[in-house]
Amino acid sequence: MGRKLLTEHINVEGIDTLEVYRKHGGYRSVEKALKTMTPDEVVEEVKKSGLRGRGGAGFPTGMKWSFLAKPEGVPRYLVCNADESEPGTFKDRQLMSKLPHLLIEGMITGSYALGANTSYIYIRGELLYVLRILEKAIAEAYAAGFLGKNILGSGYDLDLFVHPGGGAYICGEETALLESLEGKRGNPRNKPPFPAVQGLYARPTVVNNVESIAAVPVIVNEGGDEYAKIGVGRSTGTKLISACGHLNKPGIYEIELGLPVEEFIYSDEYCGGIWKGRELKAVVAGGSSVPILPKELILKTAAGENRLMTYESLSDGGFVTGTMLGSGGFIAMDETTCIVRNTWNFSRFYHHESCGQCSPCREGTGWMEKVLHRLEHGHGHMEDIDLLVSVAKQIEGNTICPLGEAAAWPVAAAVRHFRHEFEWHVTHAKEAAQPGAVYRANGVLV
Amino acid sequence: MAKITFDGIEVEVPDGTTILNAARQIGGSIVPPAMCYYTPLKGSGGKCRACLVRVAAGSAKDPRPMPKLVASCVTPVQDGMIVENTTNPQVLDVRKGIVEMLLINHPLDCPVCDQAGECDLQNFAFEHGVSTTRYQEERRTFEKIDIGPLIQLHMTRCILCYRCVYTADQIVKGDRNHGVLGRGDAAEIGTYIENIIDDDFSGNVIDVCPVGALTDKTFRFKSRVWFTKPVNAHRDCPKCSGNVVLWYKGNDVLRTTARKDQYGEVKEWICNECRFEKKETSDWTIEGPAHIDRSSVISANHYELPVLNQSVVADLPASTQRELEKNPPLKLGN
Numbered sequence: 148m149g150r151k152l153l154t155e156h157i158n159v160e161g162i163d164t165l166e167v168y169r170k171h172g173g174y175r176s177v178e179k180a181l182k183t184m185t186p187d188e189v190v191e192e193v194k195k196s197g198l199r200g201r202g203g204a205g206f207p208t209g210m211k212w213s214f215l216a217k218p219e220g221v222p223r224y225l226v227c228n229a230d231e232s233e234p235g236t237f238k239d240r241q242l243m244s245k246l247p248h249l250l251i252e253g254m255i256t257g258s259y260a261l262g263a264n265t266s267y268i269y270i271r272g273e274l275l276y277v278l279r280i281l282e283k284a285i286a287e288a289y290a291a292g293f294l295g296k297n298i299l300g301s302g303y304d305l306d307l308f309v310h311p312g313g314g315a316y317i318c319g320e321e322t323a324l325l326e327s328l329e330g331k332r333g334n335p336r337n338k339p340p341f342p343a344v345q346g347l348y349a350r351p352t353v354v355n356n357v358e359s360i361a362a363v364p365v366i367v368n369e370g371g372d373e374y375a376k377i378g379v380g381r382s383t384g385t386k387l388i389s390a391c392g393h394l395n396k397p398g399i400y401e402i403e404l405g406l407p408v409e410e411f412i413y414s415d416e417y418c419g420g421i422w423k424g425r426e427l428k429a430v431v432a433g434g435s436s437v438p439i440l441p442k443e444l445i446l447k448t449a450a451g452e453n454r455l456m457t458y459e460s461l462s463d464g465g466f467v468t469g470t471m472l473g474s475g476g477f478i479a480m481d482e483t484t485c486i487v488r489n490t491w492n493f494s495r496f497y498h499h500e501s502c503g504q505c506s507p508c509r510e511g512t513g514w515m516e517k518v519l520h521r522l523e524h525g526h527g528h529m530e531d532i533d534l535l536v537s538v539a540k541q542i543e544g545n546t547i548c549p550l551g552e553a554a555a556w557p558v559a560a561a562v563r564h565f566r567h568e569f570e571w572h573v574t575h576a577k578e579a580a581q582p583g584a585v586y587r588a589n590g591v592l593v
Numbered sequence: 594m595a596k597i598t599f600d601g602i603e604v605e606v607p608d609g610t611t612i613l614n615a616a617r618q619i620g621g622s623i624v625p626p627a628m629c630y631y632t633p634l635k636g637s638g639g640k641c642r643a644c645l646v647r648v649a650a651g652s653a654k655d656p657r658p659m660p661k662l663v664a665s666c667v668t669p670v671q672d673g674m675i676v677e678n679t680t681n682p683q684v685l686d687v688r689k690g691i692v693e694m695l696l697i698n699h700p701l702d703c704p705v706c707d708q709a710g711e712c713d714l715q716n717f718a719f720e721h722g723v724s725t726t727r728y729q730e731e732r733r734t735f736e737k738i739d740i741g742p743l744i745q746l747h748m749t750r751c752i753l754c755y756r757c758v759y760t761a762d763q764i765v766k767g768d769r770n771h772g773v774l775g776r777g778d779a780a781e782i783g784t785y786i787e788n789i790i791d792d793d794f795s796g797n798v799i800d801v802c803p804v805g806a807l808t809d810k811t812f813r814f815k816s817r818v819w820f821t822k823p824v825n826a827h828r829d830c831p832k833c834s835g836n837v838v839l840w841y842k843g844n845d846v847l848r849t850t851a852r853k854d855q856y857g858e859v860k861e862w863i864c865n866e867c868r869f870e871k872k873e874t875s876d877w878t879i880e881g882p883a884h885i886d887r888s889s890v891i892s893a894n895h896y897e898l899p900v901l902n903q904s905v906v907a908d909l910p911a912s913t914q915r916e917l918e919k920n921p922p923l924k925l926g927n
Binding site: 315317332337339498499500501502503504505506507509510511512513514517518521534537540541544545546547 | 638639640641642643645661662664667668669687690691693694695697698727728730733752753755772773775776777778779780
């Protein structure tokens with residue numbers, strides 16, 4: 148059983164209240180940081196911990212913090228990205244609704260480390276009930292003196308606000324989030340300048356995922372070196388994985404990075420295998436935008452080594468035979484899943500959520516969706532399969548923000564690993580168009 | 594100052610200049626195309642991705658190449674930067690893809706479009722695109738919208754460059770009621786309940802539009818632009834500079850536009866009175882034919898008389914030269 152750093156007390160009755168949270172060691176990191184550490188020492192601990200951004204990109208958090216520009220007399224901001232909307236990812240929602248004070252504690256410690264006197268939690272618009280939980284918790288923190296003026300007599304002031312978005316996936320992109328937070332249309336900005344130099348209100352800003360910020364109290368309490376002992380290589384600490392799909396026990400698991408994928412799927416401690424005794428067919432390991440992998444490649448790397456739940460192991464083999472840890476949205480699909488239909492479904496999402504600002508993404512996402520729709524419904528041609536790959540390639544890397552890539556990768560990967568299914572949809576168009584039809588090696592319907 | 598190498602040509606520009614503007618200082622065919630960037634409009638650019646270039650070396654200090662192609666219109670230069678545009682096949686390939694993306698939902702109704710002949714998208718597609726399409730799906734269409742009595746918005750042709758939005762935001766005074774509604778490929782330029790932009794400078798959105806999405810209702814379907822002759826003219830206008838181009842067909846002024854530079858960017862904004870109301874030659878002081886790029890279809894019928902141009906005139910016989918001097922060709926219209 149792995150260690151639980153974030154979710155140890157998640158099921159304690161009343162843990163969402165300050166009183167119970169304090170009884171279980173809450174806000175220790177605020178006391179420790181504000182009373183005994185300088186801001187730079189906190190940043191140093193986070194650097195030592197090797198914590199990597201939990202939102203998907205996996206950029207080292209400590210390094211991000213040290214990049215923050217600190218011009219004299221200009222306010223800086225810490226913004227928490229709680230706009231979790233990637234299909235398959237639902238870890239932050241749970242963390243915030245069960246342990247609101249953990250996020251607030253992380254925000255206080257993080258803001259202190261960065262020298263921010265105003266911080267924001269930008270929460271996905273659909274999560275209104277979580278917003279209310281957070282606001283109640285923030286009010287408690289203000290009353291207990293952890294927020295506001297002169298926190299714990301240290302002379303450090305901090306105001307924390309929760310801001311709901313309008314429910315657009317694109318506002319989870321950090322610069323679109325900042326635009327939205329400023330009250331504008333949530334279009335991603337051109338970079339450079341990066342938020343660390345010109346972020347919110349054109350001031351230096353750090354944007355971090357909920358889970359990254361929630362890990363800060365643990366790191367401050369236990370020390371960065373202690374935290375770095377967990378995990379494998381450059382993947383340190385624990386990660387929340389939101390497992391869904393055809394699993395016996397879908398749900399949110401806090402794992403120590405380095406857990407073998409096979410153990411995660413099949414052991415009773417975690418997902419407990421594939422439901423109804425069926426076979427695993429494919430896995431999307433890190434939220435819908437990362438490349439899909441067939442069973443053989445998700446359990447073992449191309450070189451035959453065990454695939455581990457780490458940033459490095461999952462991306463072993465690049466995009467040819469690998470994928471990404473991403474945000475930890477683990478989607479398992481059994482043998483009855485039609486990959487073409489599933490890819491079309493993902494594509495439909497990205498088509499719907501493209502902001503429409505830059506041309507490759509605006510036009511390309513719609514194009515891919517229409518071609519996939521055609522293939523799935525039995526009107527496809529063989530050329531369409533290569534067309535999909537070509538359109539995906541035209542989008543990838545040529546857009547303002549990563550949404551273009553997020554839309555292109557799953558399509559390209561599905562064709563790469565399951566081309567035979569796409570071809571079957573063309574050669575057996577009538578069968579394939581029937582509801583629930585799935586490709587089988589011998590061509591028989593389920 | 595920063596020294597950069599663009600397609601093998603060195604150029605020195607002030608710090609903070611964008612790669613595109615540095616390339617424009619060199620000029621010629623190496624300048625990346627721009628469908629959304631517009632120098633007079635703050636914040637424009639980065640959206641169409643037509644100007645993507647490869648940065649082979651980031652700067653003298655950090656000579657690593659940039660991992661992705663960058664939009665040259667919004668990326669500032671660094672001293673020692675090496676940029677590849679026409680010298681890099683990957684860039685040209687990607688540009689071909691951008692043309693395709695911009696065209697898949699474009700109606701290609703050039704035969705009935707007023708912009709044809711002076712359309713940035715036409716030029717862009719002609720120079721960088723392929724002549725076939727792989728798109729079989731239904732194209733996106735919108736209803737035409739009247740933005741006031743003088744301007745028509747035809748979203749079906751729009752490439753969402755946002756230039757008109759920035760114009761409405763920065764040039765037109767008053768309430769900002771001209772934004773973008775919807776998102777993805779359903780995004781459209783909206784005026785919120787089809788409000789009239791009744792500002793004196795609202796007509797400038799027609800000039801900034803790279804395609805035929807925003808058209809002048811006083812000119813719609815009057816003539817193909819290449820059958821009209823552009824003539825520089827000015828008048829004493831209390832609201833704007835009064836420097837315009839009149840587009841003549843015979844003795845009639847069919848339309849009035851602002852003066853543009855060689856990259857199609859407006860030099861001075863003009864007011865709606867000059868643009869829509871003053872359609873008589875007697876309203877204006879004529880300066881002479883407006884220079885139009887020789888590669889443009891507008892110059893295809895050689896309306897432009899030999900302008901006093903050193904390289905052309907030098908080879909003329911002395912007698913012709915004397916004739917030209919006695920009777921300068923710049924005296925057109927009055």
